[in-house]
Amino acid sequence: MTTPVLEVSGLKKHFPVRARLPGGARGVVRAVDDVAFSIGPGETLGVIGESGCGKTTMSRVVLAAIPPTSGSIRCDGEEIVGAGRRTLAAYRRKVQVVFQDPFSSLSPRMRVEEIIAEPILAHRRLGKAERRRRVAELLALVGLDPAAARRYPHEFSGGQRQRIAIARALSTDARLIVLDEPVSALDASIRAHVINLLRDLQARLGVAYLFIGHDLAVVANISHEIAVMYLGKIVEIGGRDALVETPLHPYTKALFAAALPSLPGEQREEVAPDGEVPSALDPPSGCHFHPRCPFAMPRCAEIAPVLAEHVPGHRVACHLYS
Amino acid sequence: MAPALLEVTDLHAEFRNRDGGAPLSAVDGVSFDLHQGETLGVVGESGSGKTTIAHSIIRMLPPGGRIAGGSIRFDGVELTTLPARDMRRLRGAEVAMILQDPMASLDPMFTIFDQVAEPARYHRGLRGRALVGEVADLLRQVRIPSPKQRMRDYPHQMSGGQRQRVVGAAALAGRPKLIIADEPTTSLDVTVQRQYLDLLKTLQRETGVALIFITHDLGIVAKVCDRVAVMYAGRMVEQRPVERLFHDPRHPYTQALLRAMPKLGSAEPLFAIPGQAPNLAALPRGCSFQSRCPQAGAPCLAERPPTVALGLRQEVQCHFAEGAPS
Numbered sequence: 001m002t003t004p005v006l007e008v009s010g011l012k013k014h015f016p017v018r019a020r021l022p023g024g025a026r027g028v029v030r031a032v033d034d035v036a037f038s039i040g041p042g043e044t045l046g047v048i049g050e051s052g053c054g055k056t057t058m059s060r061v062v063l064a065a066i067p068p069t070s071g072s073i074r075c076d077g078e079e080i081v082g083a084g085r086r087t088l089a090a091y092r093r094k095v096q097v098v099f100q101d102p103f104s105s106l107s108p109r110m111r112v113e114e115i116i117a118e119p120i121l122a123h124r125r126l127g128k129a130e131r132r133r134r135v136a137e138l139l140a141l142v143g144l145d146p147a148a149a150r151r152y153p154h155e156f157s158g159g160q161r162q163r164i165a166i167a168r169a170l171s172t173d174a175r176l177i178v179l180d181e182p183v184s185a186l187d188a189s190i191r192a193h194v195i196n197l198l199r200d201l202q203a204r205l206g207v208a209y210l211f212i213g214h215d216l217a218v219v220a221n222i223s224h225e226i227a228v229m230y231l232g233k234i235v236e237i238g239g240r241d242a243l244v245e246t247p248l249h250p251y252t253k254a255l256f257a258a259a260l261p262s263l264p265g266e267q268r269e270e271v272a273p274d275g276e277v278p279s280a281l282d283p284p285s286g287c288h289f290h291p292r293c294p295f296a297m298p299r300c301a302e303i304a305p306v307l308a309e310h311v312p313g314h315r316v317a318c319h320l321y322s
Numbered sequence: 323m324a325p326a327l328l329e330v331t332d333l334h335a336e337f338r339n340r341d342g343g344a345p346l347s348a349v350d351g352v353s354f355d356l357h358q359g360e361t362l363g364v365v366g367e368s369g370s371g372k373t374t375i376a377h378s379i380i381r382m383l384p385p386g387g388r389i390a391g392g393s394i395r396f397d398g399v400e401l402t403t404l405p406a407r408d409m410r411r412l413r414g415a416e417v418a419m420i421l422q423d424p425m426a427s428l429d430p431m432f433t434i435f436d437q438v439a440e441p442a443r444y445h446r447g448l449r450g451r452a453l454v455g456e457v458a459d460l461l462r463q464v465r466i467p468s469p470k471q472r473m474r475d476y477p478h479q480m481s482g483g484q485r486q487r488v489v490g491a492a493a494l495a496g497r498p499k500l501i502i503a504d505e506p507t508t509s510l511d512v513t514v515q516r517q518y519l520d521l522l523k524t525l526q527r528e529t530g531v532a533l534i535f536i537t538h539d540l541g542i543v544a545k546v547c548d549r550v551a552v553m554y555a556g557r558m559v560e561q562r563p564v565e566r567l568f569h570d571p572r573h574p575y576t577q578a579l580l581r582a583m584p585k586l587g588s589a590e591p592l593f594a595i596p597g598q599a600p601n602l603a604a605l606p607r608g609c610s611f612q613s614r615c616p617q618a619g620a621p622c623l624a625e626r627p628p629t630v631a632l633g634l635r636q637e638v639q640c641h642f643a644e645g646a647p648s
Contacts, residue, residue: 050511051482157598158368187367188538192582192594199591214512217584221592244587258516260541262585264564276483276514 003077004038005175005208011035011071013061017281029280031057033232042202044209046223050277053229055212059178063097064088093123096169100181102161106153113149116168138167159190176208183218195222216259220244228252231280231288234307238314248316250293295320326355327499327532333392335378339603346602348374350556361533363543366553367599372536376502380417381409415445418493422505424485428477434488435473441496460491464521483514504536519546540583552576555600555610560638572638574615617642
């Protein structure tokens with residue numbers, strides 16, 4: 001078996017909050033609460049969940065932008081949590097990011113070539129000629145004209161800016177790119193271009209993706225494996241086909257039920273759950289989903305279910321399956 | 323058939339060109355109508371003019387924009403020439419608008435009560451206990467639990483979904499005949515989006531209000547709309563009942579948009595529409611879609627496409643469209 005590019009286990013990120021809860025206890029937000037997954041070379045793990053489920057905090061921890069409270073992150077077998085500066089620097093070169101909004105993630109005062117070369121320059125010196133050659137190569141890779149190098153971000157459309165962001169992420173020969181809602185801000189016709197570009201780059205370069213999104217159809221299109229998060233926990237994880245065809249967790253089913261139809265009159269049978277995601281500051285006891293779950297049983301309010309394998313390769317955290 | 327509630331005829335709206343030069347034509351000869359209780363979806367990409375249509379109807383075009391021609395008749399009244407005073411009376415009372423970001427509509431300094439009460443006070447003259455009762459009813463209608471308590475809250479004390487429902491309550495408070503919703507669920511989570519769309523449809527059934535849904539998401543159109551208008555570069559290129567549009571799209575752009583919709587469960591590469599949306603400052607002669615269209619031919623480069631009737635209130639603007647057998 002090949003070593004995963006990224007292997008995360010027992011990952012927790014808790015934020016202390018200043019406010020006191022009724023009863024006087026100090027609040028802690030368990031933004032990421034005991035999460036485990038791994039991503040192989042050239043593979044895509046899709047993460048879906050609603051606001052506050054912890055997917056963005058998880059990506060920031062994975063990017064080593066903030067340290068985890070506890071847990072392990074291994075990249076190509078090497079432990080990153082608590083590692084020294086040199087290991088971290090090498091890790092940050094291997095793991096890059098593309099953000100949702102290409103209008104705020106690219107500095108308006110830098111030329112495209114400076115934007116793209118910035119991650120390389122953070123790690124090593126680069127001559128002018130070599131830099132120019134590398135930038136041209138990267139621009140060609142993402143389907144932009146090399147002349148774009150001398151221009152500024154405002155001269156480009158949203159889709160083109162996202163291509164620039166992808167070129168930047170690839171500049172250090174990244175092994176893994178964290179894609180945080182990379183197409184959510186784009187128009188429908190542009191979205192398909194960017195998704196297809198990402199798939200094409202993966203096929204050519206073998207880069208792995210951690211793809212965070214809320215649009216089920218888009219996430220399912222690009223992912224090999226999908227994880228569903230709810231209030232800091234992965235409630236279900238499995239291969240794309242298994243998860244889409246036979247979702248197990250009631251929350252996953254609810255997400256599918258709430259998805260918009262692709263044809264009029266194609267009403268999904270399941271009923272979408274009532275209510276909204278509760279506050280992460282004071283999550284429900286037991287299974288966090290139980291107050292909204294149509295199948296909740298008494299023990300769901302008491303005992304938190306653990307993520308367990310239901311069929312090989314498909315794990316779910318739900319008492320219905322234990 | 324009863325006369326249409328809203329009748330837009332050959333509407334033109336333009337914006338001053340910041341780089342000098344001719345004004346940009348954001349809405350270019352758009353005609354459609356809408357009946358009471360009906361839901362029209364207006365779909366298109368950024369810059370296609372869908373929001374400008376909405377702003378023209380309520381006469382709130384941003385600075386630099388103006389209605390350059392055409393007519394908007396609402397409930398028998400011509401809006402394009404209506405004096406500003408009468409227009410103010412009409413906004414909120416007859417036509418209400420729901421925006422994408424609820425915090426853009428709600429004032430953080432005022433309580434939920436103040437904001438929902440304002441249209442009822444201003445347009446319907448309600449005061450005192452009657453007003454409090456009405457606000458509670460409206461909040462109940464949009465499924466805000468314990469409305470009597472929650473109306474004392476401020477917007478920041480509510481979740482995103484609740485805020486958008488409060489905006490819905492405020493929109494209903496003046497008893498409008500038409501609500502224009504501009505991407506109302508873009509900032510909401512999927513499960514909350516579903517609840518909100520269901521709620522709007524329920525409110526429509528209860529009140530008979532007409533709805534215009536502005537969106538770039540064909541999934542929303544499939545879920546809530548009766549009719550659809552597709553915008554491209556300022557023109558309404560196709561107008562159909564929702565079933566017809568999805569099963570038998572006639573305009574090449576509509577066909578491409580439908581193909582580009584990601585379908586759940588498909589792992590095939592997505593269909594991507596070639597090329598880019600045109601620049602309004604440099605539109606080609608003829609059809610604006612020509613450079614991206616697989617069928618484009620000589621007439622498309624030379625002349626503006628004709629409007630071809632496909633049946634009652636159904637039309638497409640394409641040189642290659644075949645009309646309905648009459």
